[in-house]
Amino acid sequence: MMALLQIEDLDGSIEAVLFPQTFELYRDLITEDAVWRFKARVENSDRGSKLIVQDIEPLVGRVIVHTDEARLVNGTLDRLRDILRLYPGRDVLEIHVDSIGSTKMFRLQEGVDRDAQGLHAELIEVFGAAAVREL
Numbered sequence: 056m057m058a059l060l061q062i063e064d065l066d067g068s069i070e071a072v073l074f075p076q077t078f079e080l081y082r083d084l085i086t087e088d089a090v091w092r093f094k095a096r097v098e099n100s101d102r103g104s105k106l107i108v109q110d111i112e113p114l115v116g117r118v119i120v121h122t123d124e125a126r127l128v129n130g131t132l133d134r135l136r137d138i139l140r141l142y143p144g145r146d147v148l149e150i151h152v153d154s155i156g157s158t159k160m161f162r163l164q165e166g167v168d169r170d171a172q173g174l175h176a177e178l179i180e181v182f183g184a185a186a187v188r189e190l
Contacts (some may be wrong), residue, residue: 058085062093062106071095071106081111083190090114116146116169117190122182123153131181138177144168 058073071093073081084091094110139148146169150161167174169189178187 058082060085060108069104069106071108073108077108077110081108084111084113084117113190117149118146118167118169118174118178119149119151119188119190120178120182121151121153121186121188126182127152134181138174138181139163139165139167141177142167142171142174144171 056078057075058078060071060073062069062071073085090113092112092114093106093108094112095106095108098105098107135150143166145166148163148165148167150163152159152161175187175189
């Protein structure tokens with residue numbers, strides 16, 4: 056698999072290509088409206104210019120919590136709100152919730168500081184070690 060992306064900034068847009076090896080490395084970072092820094096080379100041809108992406112670095116980090124619907128009871132959401140208040144920041148917190156036959160992703164409006172000491176420990180305490188990861 057590979058990816059073709061349309062990258063936009065305030066001046067315009069350009070197509071970017073991630074070949075299979077690069078796509079596999081960065082597939083979890085590729086989301087709509089994410090902000091990244093690219094290392095790429097420009098390829099010009101008779102069909103126009105495009106970027107051949109070699110490296111991606113998020114300018115805003117992501118913390119992902121993967122859980123099932125059954126764990127979101129008995130005060131878990133209240134505890135999550137407390138954690139958001141304790142560790143505010145600009146990084147994104149996503150909650151991926153498994154329910155019967157599907158997974159829903161919620162990107163919380165409140166950001167967190169993914170580098171804050173204690174954030175991961177508190178999330179692990181609530182959701183378990185296997186549920187928390189960072190991109």
